Amino acid sequence: MDKGEPLLCPLLQKMTVHGLNNNTKANLVVVGVHGLVSLLGILENALIIWVVGFRLSRRTVTSVWVLNLALTDFLATLTLPLFTAYLHSSHSWELGDPLCKVQASIFFFNMFVSAFLLAAISLDRLLLAVKPAWSRNDRSVAGAWKVSALGWLWGAINTAPYFVFRSVVEKMDGRKLCYYNFALYLPSNGTLQRDCDVRHGTMAISKMLLAFLIPLMIITGSHIKTALSLKARDRRRKQSAIFLPDEQITLSTNEPSKRKFSTASTKTNNMLLGSISTKPRKNSLHPSSSLRPNGQDMLSQSFKKLVTAAVLVFVLCWAPYHIFCMIELTAQHNEETLKLVETWLPLAATLAFLNPVLNPILYTFSCPKLFVRIKQSLGAVFDGLVEERGGFPMSPSGTIRDRMKRRSSRDVTATTPGSPKFSSSLRQSSHS
DSSP, X not given: OOTTSOOOOHHHHHHHHOOOOOOHHHHHHHHHHHHHHHHHHHHHHHHXXXXXXXXXXXXXXXXXXXXXXXXXXXXXXXXXXXXXXXXXXXXXXXXXXXXXXXXXXHHHHHHHHHHHHHHHHHHHHHHHHHOHHHHHHHOOHHHHHHHHHHHHHHHHHHHHHHHHHEEEEEOTTSOEEEEEOTTTTOSOSTTHHHHHHHHHHHHHHHHHIIIIIHHHHHHHHHHHHHHHHHHHHHHHHHHHHHTXXXXXXXXXXXXXXXXXXXXXXXXXXXXXXXXXXXXXXXOOXXXXXXOOTTSOXXXXXXXXXXXXXXXXXHHHHHHHHHHHHHHHTTGGGOHHHHHHHHHHHHHHHXXXXXXXXXHHHHHHHHOHHHHHHHHHHHHHHHHHHHOEETTEEOOGGGSHHHHHHHXXXXXXXXXXXXXXXXXXXXHHHHHO
């Protein structure tokens, strides 16, 4: 190798010689689909961030988890157009070395942070099931933000090597490859093969352990422990219900009469108060903080389904990528294995890119309250855009939604005790 040429690892040297798929029609289809998916992912995550970050009435622990997942997914989807440009340029990276480093770093940053947050959410569910009293007293939004910040720091530390060793290398056919160059920062090529193998193996194994296997073990163990804890609690509750003392049985038989009396008093109060109404609390991603007697429902069923679906999608999207990364470790010693990796590893990486695109869909369909909030937020935006008064666009305070709120508030004020309309309505009802 000439002194003017950069030092390359043996595996990268072989990759610069091999060609890629030159089917123009197939590439155009891939570029078109990838471009649409990129745009969809950016819009989806931006909408989730807007709704969860700015439109919720109150911040909860669950909303902090969802917001941080959406933020890291949004960063990942912002780099998808760069990969689309790479595909459009006949699999040649024409955007320069800095963007090559940035695109790869954000890809792996999303991988580490998402795995960390999913493991943290699973442990949070475990604590809710095993220690409901502690969770009710010490589980806080501030604590969720601290754990999320730790996840972002964890992702940044583990992403640093990928930023350092990512580089643009020109191939024999003139195209440019944005890939690892583990021969960077080596003083000489005397130990090139050994150093490249050590660096490549260390990074491949570490990212598979830290960003996939260990988080997956934590997630799986937390789900199993949570299920066993809830089943044991249900069993104890059923056993205690069978062996109730006579005093509790006597009290329980008197409960229906007490319930009837309380219902009758409630109806009487409603007759006196008439149409008085209170402003309902806005929906939130997090269910009510009150516990059922068994203390197992601090998280809603919809959020449990969301966690399960997010974990499954994470595994399906990232497992093929890590498998082919491990196969790549032996690719330089086998020509057929190298061709297999060059063909399927980019496809596995594309599948991994789908993870931040699919997550917002899971949030929307797994959390009905979030879906309602999105529709309300979009409705408020379009009300302000299309509603007009006197030929001019209305101000934000003049939308249909705001007029309905003002009308309902006038109705509430008119029927408040002490108001003239309330007094007259009472007199009319007494005369009748």
